Amino acid sequence: MLAKIFSAATIGIEAKLIEIEVDITRGLPNVVIVGLPDIAIRESRDRVKAAIKNSRFEYPSGKIIINLAPCDIKKEGPSFDLPIAIGILAASGQINFDNLKDFVFMGELALNGKIRPIKGALPIAMSLKNSHKKLIMPEENAPEASIVEGVKTYPVNTLGNVSRFLNGVDSIAPLSPDKEMLSEKIQNYELDFSDVKGQFLAKRAMEIASAGNHNIIMIGPPGSGKTMLAKRLPSIIPEMTIEESLETTKIHSVCGLIPLKSSIIRTRPYRTPHHTASDISLVGGGSVPKPGEVSLAHNGVLFMDELPEFHRNVLEGLRQPLEDGYVTVSRINSMVRFPSKFMLVCAMNPCPCGYLTDPKKECHCTPNQIQKYMSKVSGPLLDRIDIHIEVPSVKYKDLSDETSGEKSETIRDRVKKARDIQLARFKDDKIFANSQMTYRLVRKYCKLDEPSRDLLKTALTELGFSARCYDKILRVSRTIADLEGKENISSDHVSEAIQYRSLDRNMWM
Ligand SMILES: Nc1ncnc2c1ncn2[C@@H]1O[C@H](COP(=O)(O)OP(=O)(O)O)[C@@H](O)[C@H]1O
Ligand SMILES: [Mg+2]
Structure with missing residues (x-):
């Protein structure tokens, strides 16, 4: 018998419906999966077999052909386990056929039949918006998918659970969206600017950078608080709109970075790639294109600490995302685009040892070494940075000061006012900030x-x-x-x- 099941695959940060046909014919026991599957899907054969048996169903004997269509989309990952299993159960008459076409199934199977979380829940749910299809999702991903209005999301945890639901034995209520996440309330940031003592010039520069969306570079000796300042920058940028949140969540979702059982990201991301990072991990790419750090930082902050230590080709790769606000990755049969609007914050020492500008410690670098060190960051990247500041070592007087500085919230209010002025000014110019x-x-x-x-x-x-x-x-x-x-x-x-x-x-x- 032939069964047809729907599932979905992500391409970049969008998703497309995938049709899975399962046909069981008489013949030598054998399973064939066709339609551009990657290795993880081919392995799904064995997982599905074990999961079916361990959920007390019968694994059909005979030849099973599984076709994933359309076949020009490269399908990866184990998220087709559940639809394949459902297809086999339907084709062998163990599951009710009637309403299968109304559902889209996603889920990896454990050998015991338990359903494991998948990547890309939000883009998948968004792609179903006008399709009238209902979504069967691992319970860990359901809160994320349920945010999408007009798509019913049913949280499930085992293969048995899904089949009893389809057979009308168990009832499962669709998950209602976490309303609080959709409100415009200010999210709490753990780190606050009031923790930073002294450094008034640096804090002022951060406020200006945040207000005009300017990229910024900090130069100063080790321990002067550069990392501390950068970490707190997201807390003084006005809160994300729902649209920004959804876009940022989609990117994190396809990378599998949304914490389980949580819904959308409401705080601005802060990413700190290590200086040994490759260009692909920073900018994105791969044979099945995945977003890089610049896209994970979308709508937030990308902090490049020890800037001169990064490989030159990696720094070169930042040009397109900084210029255009997105990254394009081209493959033979596809092209995907990852948004990458972020504030770039860089930090570096003034010389290889770090103490050139420090009044207390002596610097042992030769002029040649310093020249070489500084020259690593010259050129195109620096061209995209509007604000350069020196961050001197904190004075003891400031460090021991018990009075706490201004709170992030207060600074953020001023920044918001300045951003609103810019929004009004640029309403016909397709930009939102002075830096653009x-x-x-x-x-x-x-x-x-x-x-x-x-x-x-x-x-x-x-x-x-x-x-x-x-x-x-x-x-x-x-x-x-x-x-x-x-x-x-x-x-x-x-x-x-x-x-x-x-x-x-x-x-x-
Ligand atoms: N202005 C400051 N106020 C309070 N603590 C500070 C300040 N500057 C530095 N520190 C302390 O020194 C530590 C090291 O600072 P860090 O931000 O890592 O310096 P850098 O990145 O410039 O090397 C911080 O974790 C913090 O405890
Ligand atoms: Mg540091």
Whole structure:
């Protein structure tokens, strides 16, 4: 007999319906799976057989052919175990056929018939939105899938459980979405800016960076608190909208990074790739394309600590995502696109030993070593970073200060106001923040008065700034003015923005 079952496969961060046909004919016992399956699916034969037997069903004798269609989509992973098992049970007359076509089945099977969680629950549920199909999901993934309105998600835990449900013996109620997750409430971040003592300049720069969505690099000796500051940056960026949350969750979901039994991600991601990371792990790719760190950081922060230690080709790979806000991965028969809008935060020491700018410790690096170290980060990457700051060692006086600094929430409120001003300004320009202004938009929105122009001219000629930082200073000045709620950029704003160009001042070389 022939049975037809629906399942789904993820391609990038989208999902497509997959039809699984199971045909059982008389002949020598044999199982054949066709339709571009990967190794994990071929192994599914043995898992399904054991799971069926251990769930007290009969494993049919004869020749079983399983076809996964459409066959031009490469299918990977063990999430087809459950639909294949259901197909075999239906084709051998052990499960009721009548309403099989209304359901989409997802789930890996353990040998004892238990259903294990899968990857990509949210994109799969979203792809079913207008299909009138109901979703059978491992209970660990059901909360994530149930967020999608208009798709009924039934949480299941064993093969026996599913078959009794289909046969009308057990009833399972569809899971209702976690409403709290869909509300706009502010999510709590564990780390708070008030933990950082002193470092007022650095904190101010972080606030500006967050307000204008500017990328930022911190230079300072070890232990000065660079990592500490970076970790707290997500907490001062305004909360994610539901759309942003869904998009970020989809990316984490296809990588299997959503904690079990939890629903969507509501706090901005913070990713810290190690400096030994490969370009694929950073940017994404692979034979079945998977998102990289730049996409896992989508709508959040990507922190590259010890920037000069990263491989050069890895840093080169950051260009496209920084420029376009997405990564494209092309394969012979497919092309996928992973969104990658993130704030880039980099940290580095001023020299290989780290103590060049430290007044207390002596630096033992030769000028040659320092030159070589600094040159590793020059060029295209630095070109995408608007704000450079020095983070000096914390003073004992500041560290021992018992009064706590400003809370993240207070800073976030100011940032939100500045971002709202930008949203209104750019409503017809398809961008949302000052950092994204093109050459033309900078000319339109960053008009300078006479004193500001003079100041900038002096900076460019006398401090040895290159022409390429001209627009960056203007963009940052715009953000500083927005934080103050000022319509026009004044010389105060420009002079502060000039301060945030440490690396252009060639101070170390
Ligand atoms: N401004 C600060 N306020 C409070 N603690 C600090 C500060 N700066 C550094 N520390 C302490 O020093 C530790 C090391 O800081 P870290 O952020 O790792 O420095 P870096 O990344 O610059 O090497 C932190 O975990 C924290 O305990
Ligand atoms: Mg550090």
